[in-house]
Amino acid sequence: MNPYLAGFLLGLTLLASFLILGAGLGASGGLARIAAFSECVVAPAHTRASEYFGPWCDQPLRYYMLFMLVGTFLGGLISALFANRIDFKLERGTKAPAFLRATLAIVGGVLIGFASRLAAGCTSGQALTGGALLLTGSLVFLVCIFAGGYAAAWFVRRQWND
Amino acid sequence: MIETLFARDALSTPMAFGLALLIGVAFGFVLERAGFGSSRRLAGIFYCRDMAVLKVMFSGLVTAMLGIAYLTAFGWISLDSIYLMPTAYGAQIAGGLIFGVGFVLSGWCPGTAAAGLASGKLDALLCLVGAVIGSIIFNEVYPSVAPLQADSGMQFVYANLGMSQPVFALLLTIVAVLAFWGVEYVEHRRKTGTCYFNSSSLKGFGTVLIVFAVGLFIAVPSGGMATDEATSGAEHGASTTVMPGGPDLLADIEAAGDHIEPEELADRLLAGDPGLLLVDVRPPAEFDAFHIRGAQSVELNELETYLQPYQNRGLIVLYSNGMTHPAQARDYLFGRGFQNAYILTDGLTGFIERCLKPASLRSEPVPEDVAVRIASWRAYFLEGAQPTVPYAEPAALASVTLPGLVSTQWLDANRDRDGVRVVDLRPQPEYNSGHIPGALRLDVENLRGNIGGVGSMLLPARMIGEHLSLMGIQPSDVLVLVSGDKVHDVTLVGIGLERVGHERYGVLDGGFGKWMAEGRPTDTALLSVAPTEYPADGLADRFTIDYTEVLRRIQDHSAVIIDVRPADSFSGTKSDEARAGHIPGALNRPYTEDLTGIAQAQRFKPSEALAAEYRKLIPSQDAPVIVHCRTGHQASQTFFVLTHLLGYRSVSWYDAGWSEWSARPELPIESQVAATALAAP
Numbered sequence: 155m156n157p158y159l160a161g162f163l164l165g166l167t168l169l170a171s172f173l174i175l176g177a178g179l180g181a182s183g184g185l186a187r188i189a190a191f192s193e194c195v196v197a198p199a200h201t202r203a204s205e206y207f208g209p210w211c212d213q214p215l216r217y218y219m220l221f222m223l224v225g226t227f228l229g230g231l232i233s234a235l236f237a238n239r240i241d242f243k244l245e246r247g248t249k250a251p252a253f254l255r256a257t258l259a260i261v262g263g264v265l266i267g268f269a270s271r272l273a274a275g276c277t278s279g280q281a282l283t284g285g286a287l288l289l290t291g292s293l294v295f296l297v298c299i300f301a302g303g304y305a306a307a308w309f310v311r312r313q314w315n316d
Numbered sequence: 317m318i319e320t321l322f323a324r325d326a327l328s329t330p331m332a333f334g335l336a337l338l339i340g341v342a343f344g345f346v347l348e349r350a351g352f353g354s355s356r357r358l359a360g361i362f363y364c365r366d367m368a369v370l371k372v373m374f375s376g377l378v379t380a381m382l383g384i385a386y387l388t389a390f391g392w393i394s395l396d397s398i399y400l401m402p403t404a405y406g407a408q409i410a411g412g413l414i415f416g417v418g419f420v421l422s423g424w425c426p427g428t429a430a431a432g433l434a435s436g437k438l439d440a441l442l443c444l445v446g447a448v449i450g451s452i453i454f455n456e457v458y459p460s461v462a463p464l465q466a467d468s469g470m471q472f473v474y475a476n477l478g479m480s481q482p483v484f485a486l487l488l489t490i491v492a493v494l495a496f497w498g499v500e501y502v503e504h505r506r507k508t509g510t511c512y513f514n515s516s517s518l519k520g521f522g523t524v525l526i527v528f529a530v531g532l533f534i535a536v537p538s539g540g541m542a543t544d545e546a547t548s549g550a551e552h553g554a555s556t557t558v559m560p561g562g563p564d565l566l567a568d569i570e571a572a573g574d575h576i577e578p579e580e581l582a583d584r585l586l587a588g589d590p591g592l593l594l595v596d597v598r599p600p601a602e603f604d605a606f607h608i609r610g611a612q613s614v615e616l617n618e619l620e621t622y623l624q625p626y627q628n629r630g631l632i633v634l635y636s637n638g639m640t641h642p643a644q645a646r647d648y649l650f651g652r653g654f655q656n657a658y659i660l661t662d663g664l665t666g667f668i669e670r671c672l673k674p675a676s677l678r679s680e681p682v683p684e685d686v687a688v689r690i691a692s693w694r695a696y697f698l699e700g701a702q703p704t705v706p707y708a709e710p711a712a713l714a715s716v717t718l719p720g721l722v723s724t725q726w727l728d729a730n731r732d733r734d735g736v737r738v739v740d741l742r743p744q745p746e747y748n749s750g751h752i753p754g755a756l757r758l759d760v761e762n763l764r765g766n767i768g769g770v771g772s773m774l775l776p777a778r779m780i781g782e783h784l785s786l787m788g789i790q791p792s793d794v795l796v797l798v799s800g801d802k803v804h805d806v807t808l809v810g811i812g813l814e815r816v817g818h819e820r821y822g823v824l825d826g827g828f829g830k831w832m833a834e835g836r837p838t839d840t841a842l843l844s845v846a847p848t849e850y851p852a853d854g855l856a857d858r859f860t861i862d863y864t865e866v867l868r869r870i871q872d873h874s875a876v877i878i879d880v881r882p883a884d885s886f887s888g889t890k891s892d893e894a895r896a897g898h899i900p901g902a903l904n905r906p907y908t909e910d911l912t913g914i915a916q917a918q919r920f921k922p923s924e925a926l927a928a929e930y931r932k933l934i935p936s937q938d939a940p941v942i943v944h945c946r947t948g949h950q951a952s953q954t955f956f957v958l959t960h961l962l963g964y965r966s967v968s969w970y971d972a973g974w975s976e977w978s979a980r981p982e983l984p985i986e987s988q989v990a991a992t993a994l995a996a997p
Contacts, residue, residue: 161375163342164343164379165376165378165379165380165383166380175332175335176323181430185426188448189452190455192448218327218336222336222340226343228341228344228434229344229431230431233431233434234348239435240436241437243438245354245439256439260449261421262418263443265417266426266446266447267418267454268450268454270411270447271450272461273404276415277415277419277427278343280408286381288381288472288481288484291404292403298409301412302417302420303361303362303416305413306416306417307362307420310420313423
């Protein structure tokens with residue numbers, strides 16, 4: 155799809171979210187609820203006593219962001235089905251070892267999960283949503299994502315080697 | 317005006333879950349269509365191989381930014397009803413940097429990973445599992461990183477940059493369009509991917525964005541949509557409020573936690589409650605159109621600064637049309653140490669509905685006594701009638717917070733209330749021959765003593781607290797201070813109260829003289845008092861300074877020094893101290909200039925007159941000011957005038973005053989007498 159058309163539709167989706175929900179898009183909020191749920195299952199007393207997840211322990215999954223995350227998966231699935239783009243694979247450079255790519259994916263995921271809790275949102279919930287509202291912190295976050303990304307890119311370039 | 321689920325506090329309802337799911341479907345669909353089901357493609361931006369992320373993300377951001385700006389400008393939605401994330405620089409800078417590293421390592425962010433998982437990507441699954449682990453790690457280390465999340469409330473970037481909203485929006489749009497054009501040019505030269513460089517779609521889209529951004533200058537009135545920008549609370553802020561003491565007077569409010577009911581507010585305003593500060597946080601235009609009588613208009617982004625002098629003094633009530641932003645602001649203020657901020661239940665809408673709607677128009681029958689109350693509220697709030705209950709004059713109502721002036725009418729109407737205590741500063745014989753019923757006598761000299769060799773210094777908080785304990789005073793009491801012929805007696809006691817952190821006091825306007833002249837009741841009965849344990853706050857006094865601080869201030873010219881002694885003492889023609897003259901650079905404003913009338917009939921000049929006179933001496937209400945006299949007594953009156961009647965925010969009190977300064981030969985002085993004497997030969 156034309157990236158500008160995709161961006162325009164993304165903007166309309168965000169607007170719809172503002173108008174209907176009164177909150178922007180988000181994905182990491184749902185992941186955090188899954189995390190709270192998992193920790194609650196494994197160590198209920200400890201989690202309940204924790205300061206951050208504690209208050210969610212009663213009903214960790216009753217949160218609109220989690221439903222949005224499920225929707226995001228379903229939307230992606232619908233689109234991928236129609237475009238016949240479903241392809242079970244570990245995406246990496248042709249010459250990159252699978253182990254390297256898998257390790258980086260999971261380590262990167264850990265960093266992302268941690269950072270989105272710290273910044274109270276991810277690329278969608280903080281950078282895009284807050285950016286559209288012209289909130290200072292969200293735009294600072296956006297700039298820092300690119301700063302961090304460009305700073306680290308060179309060191310992990312091997313995973314995309316062809 | 318669209319009412320969002322957030323504004324209705326309905327984001328946890330099944331309907332919200334269903335709608336969030338549908339919005340998520342649209343989100344995921346667009347992400348996948350944009351090609352973001354591929355980590356290789358996403359990571360491409362960091363290797364300048366594939367700039368799709370930049371194109372899609374900025375197109376989306378600018379589209380939504382313009383959309384929301386137009387929708388608010390046209391009044392279809394208020395930012396009040398959208399959740400606005402607070403700015404926390406530490407968390408967002410550190411979080412952004414870590415996130416960026418994680419993004420380039422994994423090739424995903426949470427939303428795209430969900431779309432990637434749908435496309436069968438194993439690395440997306442690994443990334444999501446990692447993100448869940450990362451969230452759990454965050455929970456485990458939360459106590460140590462929580463300080464990073466200390467936020468500075470709601471911050472709009474254009475306001476921080478000193479621009480109007482349309483100017484910033486236009487700049488951002490131009491930057492985005494230039495960036496699109498730039499990356500397309502590079503891709504065109506490299507011949508990578510589908511090229512949109514000269515495409516009509518890019519030209520058209522770029523043009524439309526800029527046209528709409530320019531259009532904002534017309535659509536947005538007076539250059540700023542976000543007039544109702546809010547100071548939002550931290551997500552994990554505390555949410556319960558503790559009033560500093562006050563179980564009797566404020567029990568009704570405490571029961572409601574952080575809310576005040578419209579009827580309660582209406583009655584308090586009607587009764588002229590001097591401890592109440594009502595703040596309207598709506599845009600000024602809405603305030604001008606209609607507001608609750610007695611309210612002050614303060615925009616949310618200025619709220620903390622404006623309210624600083626009222627922190628934990630009296631009662632602050634915030635209202636807007638609804639409750640969302642006042643609630644966020646209240647939580648934020650609570651996090652900043654304000655324990656006295658409340659929100660109006662159901663906002664202005666509820667106030668109108670519950671207090672001002674005529675009894676005849678109500679769907680349910682209204683009992684007779686309620687109908688009478690409604691009629692009196694309507695008369696007061698809508699028709700500008702004088703209050704039915706005797707209360708302070710309008711001038712006192714304008715400064716509706718303690719400490720401040722309290723009128724004789726208000727005191728007469730409220731002196732029997734629990735928690736209202738009268739303290740009479742007149743000499744013993746006068747007190748004994750007749751005082752306001754229930755008044756306790758206090759000699760101002762009881763609060764002073766020799767400290768470090770300097771006589772007539774205000775005693776330490778601990779010792780003042782002892783006096784209050786013996787008088788049976790509690791921190792929650794509203795103290796009304798009554799003077800005889802020396803107004804500065806009550807203001808010195810006032811400073812003593814502030815030293816122990818007791819902000820709930822008022823000065824009886826006109827003192828005992830006015831009370832008597834109006835033929836109000838007096839009494840000669842001895843009071844029975846049960847001693848209390850007054851918990852004096854030893855750290856409450858941040859306004860008393862010593863000579864070293866004054867010296868530093870005169871050396872770097874960083875404060876206005878006001879010497880409130882009579883003019884002849886200031887000039888040096890009269891002296892009863894070690895040296896004659898004044899502190900170099902000090903201005904002379906005798907404390908007597910703030911009063912009108914003589915002896916028993918003395919009272920403060922009207923605030924407007926005082927404000928005009930002090931405006932000539934002090935450049936702004938935030939300018940640092942030092943007041944002093946000979947022993948600190950008279951200067952306490954100027955301190956009261958500046959801080960509590962006129963709202964100056966940075967006033968210090970040099971208690972030791974001229975009696976110390978003149979006796980320390982190392983300190984510089986100025987004297988017109990000496991100057992004349994030197995000039996003579």
